[in-house]
Amino acid sequence: DAGxxxxxxxxxxxxxxxxxxRCSPKSGHDTVSWxxxxxxxxxxxxxxxxxxxxxQRGNFPDRFSGHQFPNxxxxxxxxxxxxxxxxxxxxxxxxxxxxxxxxxxxxxxxV
Amino acid sequence: SQQGEEDPQALSIQEGENATMNxxxxxxxxxxxxxRQNSGRGLVHLILIRxxxxxxxxxxxxxxxxxxxxxxxxxxxASRAADTASYFCATDAPVNRNxxxxxxxxxxxxxx
Numbered sequence: 001d002a003g004x005x006x007x008x009x010x011x012x013x014x015x016x017x018x019x020x021x022r023c024s025p026k027s028g029h030d031t032v033s034w035x036x037x038x039x040x041x042x043x044x045x046x047x048x049x050x051x052x053x054x055x056q057r058g059n060f061p062d063r064f065s066g067h068q069f070p071n072x073x074x075x076x077x078x079x080x081x082x083x084x085x086x087x088x089x090x091x092x093x094x095x096x097x098x099x100x101x102x103x104x105x106x107x108x109x110x111v
Numbered sequence: 112s113q114q115g116e117e118d119p120q121a122l123s124i125q126e127g128e129n130a131t132m133n134x135x136x137x138x139x140x141x142x143x144x145x146x147r148q149n150s151g152r153g154l155v156h157l158i159l160i161r162x163x164x165x166x167x168x169x170x171x172x173x174x175x176x177x178x179x180x181x182x183x184x185x186x187x188x189a190s191r192a193a194d195t196a197s198y199f200c201a202t203d204a205p206v207n208r209n210x211x212x213x214x215x216x217x218x219x220x221x222x223x
Contacts, residue, residue, distance in 0.1 A: 004153075033210065033211075035213075037151075039151075040215075041215055042213035042215045043154070043199075043213045045211070045212065056204075090153060090154065098159070099159045100146075100156060100201075100211065101156065102146075102153040104152050104153040105152065105153050
């Protein structure tokens with residue numbers, strides 16, 4: 001049973017560029033959440049998707065947007081990249097009332 | 112903020128010893144979870160404890176929850192070098208049981 005798959009594993013972008021990160025949830029999971037984890041910090045909630053809609057959003061600017069597809073996979077888009085966007089981006093899938101299953105993350109470096 | 116806070120920030124023990132990490136949070140919860148993260152990789156779910164539970168065991172892990180004190184503890188018994196990792200507690204949001212807030216974690220080093 002495949003877990004959560006994220007792509008790409010690593011990414012280097014230049015300030016001002018746009019980036020798209022992808023996530024395939026664990027089989028049977030219908031909810032996808034995205035987190036940003038800066039070095040030495042805990043994961044910070046970006047947003048959550050359920051039934052192809054953004055159900056909840058954390059304290060992140062509109063430069064961060066997402067999408068969930070009918071097969072429950074999801075994308076995270078970040079526009080106008082800043083140096084401070086450099087972080088590990090984690091995708092987690094879940095069912096209500098149960099724990100998250102995390103992917104291995106995408107390491108984004110903005111130069 | 113609902114965010115959990117772990118204590119201590121860092122912990123170093125000898126292999127075979129027990130490790131205890133604590134988590135405090137601020138508002139009521141439905142569930143509290145503990146996760147492990149190795150070297151900046153993805154988080155691994157360890158255990159979930161519901162608000163009506165006081166203690167839960169899983170292998171060498173023991174988690175307690177005291178909702179009156181808004182705190183939880185994670186005990187790892189007979190630690191191994193492979194337990195070296197960062198440990199995070201995560202609390203859910205009162206209005207969304209499927210959204211979790213993480214603390215800054217406890218960095219555990221187990222010395223062989």
